Amino acid sequence: KALEAAVANYRGLKAPSVTKEGMVCRCFEVTEEKIRKVVLENRLTTVAEVTDYTKAGGGCGSCLPRIEELLREIWSVKPPELPRERKKLTALQKIALIQDVLEKEVRPLLQADGGDLELIDIDGHRVIIALRKMCVECPMGGVTLQNIEEKLRELVDEKITVEAG
Structure with a gap:
């Protein structure tokens, strides 16, 4: 569909219309x-971020x-929220959240480059x-750890x- 729309646009024609209601x-x-939904959940403010x-x-x-x-409509009604103070986590909740972030946010990025990580403690x-x-001998290992920390x-x-373990 993207290719069809791009070709139509290139030729100066209107892209084939999709009848789905609310289609942007x-x-x-x-x-x-x-x-x-995505703009509000992720506090996006630019078209590039939405893309x-x-x-x-x-x-x-x-x-x-x-x-x-x-x-403009979204943020004229509801201004971007400032980061709220996080609620105090129990030790168990904190461990579970750290594991979740490492599994869902960090590991996929490392694995895409042939690397990986192991949570030691x-x-x-x-x-x-x-x-x-691949991360073991990578000269950017220190930067990787800093990015994980961030x-x-x-x-x-x-x-x-x-810390490296």
């Missing part, structure tokens, strides 16, 4: 409801003005991680430190 991006079949999260606007580009209009705010596979601080607790 016909190339990737992204609805207004989906865009609103990164939903692909809307990544095809022929004819929906870009509508995406921009939606962003969690001691208070110290998270001890061993880099595995992600855990963002999503779990600002006091977390990550």
Whole structure:
């Protein structure tokens, strides 16, 4: 569909219309409801961010003005929320959240580059991680650990430190 829409746009024709109600991006079949949901959940403020999260606007580009209009509508009614203070987690909740972030946010990125990690221990705010596979000899291992630390601080607790184990 994206290719069809892009070809039609290139030829100066209208892209084939999709009858689905509320459709904003016909190339990737992204609805207004989906865009609103993603914008609010992730506090997106630019068209580029919406495209990164939903692909809307990544095809022929004819929906870009509508995406921009939606962003203005959303944030004129509800301003972006400032980060709230996190509720105090129990030790068990904190461990589970750290494991979840590592599994869902970090490991897939490392594995995409042939690397991996192993969670060795969690001691208070110290998270001890061993880099595995291609990450073992990578000269960017220190940067990788810093990036993991930033992600855990963002999503779990600002006091977390990550160490190699």
